[in-house]
Each structure stands twice: as C-alpha cells, then as structure tokens.
Amino acid sequence: MSPPEKPVRRVLSALWKPALLLLVLALPLRGWALTYAPLPMYNPDKVVAETRPLLDYLSRESRRDIRIQYLESNAEVVRAFVEDRIDLAEVGPLPYLALREAAPHARALLFFLEEGGSEAYTCALVAPFDGASSVAQLAEHLPLSLAVPQRLSTCGPPAAAWMLHAAGLDARAAAFSVLGHHEAVALAVARAEFPAGTMKTLVARRYHHLGVRVLAETPPLPVFALVVNTRTLPQDLIHALQEALLRAPAEERARWVLGRHGFAPVSASSYEPLEGMLKVLESKATDFLSP
Structure with a gap:
C-alpha cells in the first residue's frame, strides 16, 4: 500500500463505525x-x-x-x-x-x-318450542337440567339462576351442563335435549326458526x-x-x-x-x- 493510502484508510475506518451506529439508531425499533x-x-x-x-x-x-x-x-x-x-x-x-x-x-x-x-346486551333463558312456555312451567321438570355455554359465562349459571329466582323457582335445584358455546346450547335446546338453556338473546333470536323460544331475559349487561x-x-x-x-x-x-x-x-x-x-x-x- 502506498503511503498516501494509509491515512485515507484510517480516516474511513474511523468514520464507518459512528455512521453505522447512527444508522442503527435511526431504524424504527419494535x-x-x-x-x-x-x-x-x-x-x-x-x-x-x-x-x-x-x-x-x-x-x-x-x-x-x-x-x-x-x-x-x-x-x-x-x-x-x-x-x-x-x-x-x-x-x-x-x-x-x-x-x-x-x-x-x-x-x-x-x-x-x-x-x-x-x-349492552341481554342473556335469555330459552326452551324448545313444544316445551315450557314460561319460566314457571319449568317447575314441572325439577330437578332441572340446564344447558349453558360455560360455567364462568355471564349467560351461564349466574344468568340462569337469576331468571329462575325472579320467577320464584329455587335456582339451587338446577344442574348445569356446560356445552362450550352459545350455538351449541341453542342447537341442544332446539333438539329438546334439555328442557331449557341460557345464551345471549341475540343468539337465541337467530335460532328462533329452529324452535328456540325465549322465556325470560336479564337486565341489560x-x-x-x-x-x-x-x-x-x-x-x-x-x-x-x-x-x-x-x-x-x-x-x-x-x-x-x-x-x-x-x-x-x-x-x-x-x-x-x-x-x-x-x-x-x-x-x-x-x-x-x-x-
């Protein structure tokens, strides 16, 4: 390497590291x-x-x-x-x-x-079309087996128990079968596999044509x-x-x-x-x- 090239190389070496650092800092970080x-x-x-x-x-x-x-x-x-x-x-x-x-x-x-x-939305207590026509009539099915989406679901046991209580029925007499989701409850009730079940009212209305009847609703939640x-x-x-x-x-x-x-x-x-x-x-x- 000729003598003039050495200082040039040293200068470039001294410059590229800070330039690279500035480039990295300029990149958008995640x-x-x-x-x-x-x-x-x-x-x-x-x-x-x-x-x-x-x-x-x-x-x-x-x-x-x-x-x-x-x-x-x-x-x-x-x-x-x-x-x-x-x-x-x-x-x-x-x-x-x-x-x-x-x-x-x-x-x-x-x-x-x-x-x-x-x-807001509401939860519904539903029954098959040829089943109970009121919550009070569910007393004929005691001990009552109810289909619910999940245990820790707003439209599950709490909503069911509250609507039964509001109709004067003992909610402690109900047993809950967890089916996993609202649509599964709607289909099971439509097939009369359960005398009643709970789900979002919006879902119940979608399955009305299959015979899902709304008996009661919760307050807006x-x-x-x-x-x-x-x-x-x-x-x-x-x-x-x-x-x-x-x-x-x-x-x-x-x-x-x-x-x-x-x-x-x-x-x-x-x-x-x-x-x-x-x-x-x-x-x-x-x-x-x-x-």
Whole structure:
C-alpha cells in the first residue's frame, strides 16, 4: 500500500463505525411482543382469523408484535391474568368481575361496541318450542337440567339462576351442563335435549326458526371489554393502545370483524346490573370459576 493510502484508510475506518451506529439508531425499533387472549369460542381458527386484523392495526400503531394465545375457557383466561401470562384479552362481564376479585391488576380499558353502537346486551333463558312456555312451567321438570355455554359465562349459571329466582323457582335445584358455546346450547335446546338453556338473546333470536323460544331475559349487561394487564404493560403503552383504537377510522374498521362497530371507554358503573344480580344470588363472580 502506498503511503498516501494509509491515512485515507484510517480516516474511513474511523468514520464507518459512528455512521453505522447512527444508522442503527435511526431504524424504527419494535418493543417486546404482547400476548393477547381472544374470546374462547367453538372455533379457534375462526376466532383467530376474526381477531387478527384488529391486532395487526394495534401492532402497527404501537410498533410491537402481538401474538395470540388461544385459551379454552374464560376460567383459563382469568388464571392466565393472575399468573401474568397474558397482556391483553377480550373479556365478558362475569369473567371481568372474577378478574377484579382474583387479579386486581386487570383493568377493563374499552368496550367492544355491538351493532348500532350498543354498549349492552341481554342473556335469555330459552326452551324448545313444544316445551315450557314460561319460566314457571319449568317447575314441572325439577330437578332441572340446564344447558349453558360455560360455567364462568355471564349467560351461564349466574344468568340462569337469576331468571329462575325472579320467577320464584329455587335456582339451587338446577344442574348445569356446560356445552362450550352459545350455538351449541341453542342447537341442544332446539333438539329438546334439555328442557331449557341460557345464551345471549341475540343468539337465541337467530335460532328462533329452529324452535328456540325465549322465556325470560336479564337486565341489560355491559358488552365485552378489552382488558389490559397493568402489571405487565406500562401506563404510556396502555394509553397509546386506547388512543389508537378510539381514533381508528371507520374505513379501517370496516375490514375488521372484532371491533368493527367501534369502541367506548369503560365506566365502572356499567357493571352494576351484574353486581346486583350476583348480590341477589348471594354469590361472587369467582364462585363460578370451578364446579
């Protein structure tokens, strides 16, 4: 190497390392991955597919990968929150009250609005078309066997027990058969495999043509919520996720299934109707975690 080349090479060597560092610092960084638990449903592949567009949007907005961990039941979601194995989840009102009791670091952030922007839904006690025509008539089937979606389901044993109690029947005389999801309950009742069952009223109406008759409904209850783990997520990230969903444009949400109808901030008072139902039953939400 000729003498003039040596200083040039030294200069280039001295420059490339800081330049490389600046280039790395300029790259957009992605934080640690978040873990999301979708609603336990009858078809995990369908649930994941319907959830993915929403999570892809949140991933872009938060610059964090979000992986899905499918859990088989609401009770498993509660246990995963207690053990800090998940950061986010879609949770119904009864499982959320159980979370508040068992995992106070779980916080309901936003409601997933239903069609028309509704923040509430009801549960129905149903019977086969040629079965009981009123809740009182279910007394003829005592001891009563009821089909429910899950034990820790708002439209499960708590709703059933409350509607039986409201009609003057002893809810303790009922035995519950867990079928896994609302559609399974609707089909089992339509086939008269059970004298009655409980599910979301919206689902019951979809199966009316198969002979599912609504006997009673609960008071309006809060819709499902996005629940965050305040022990694993920093407050600034929680705020960023909330703001990203609230400002999600309608044309973006039109491509989603979960979250398509928008979001609303959660008010603690929204859960008072369910808390009142549990008070009537002299129960806590965590009473329904296990048989």
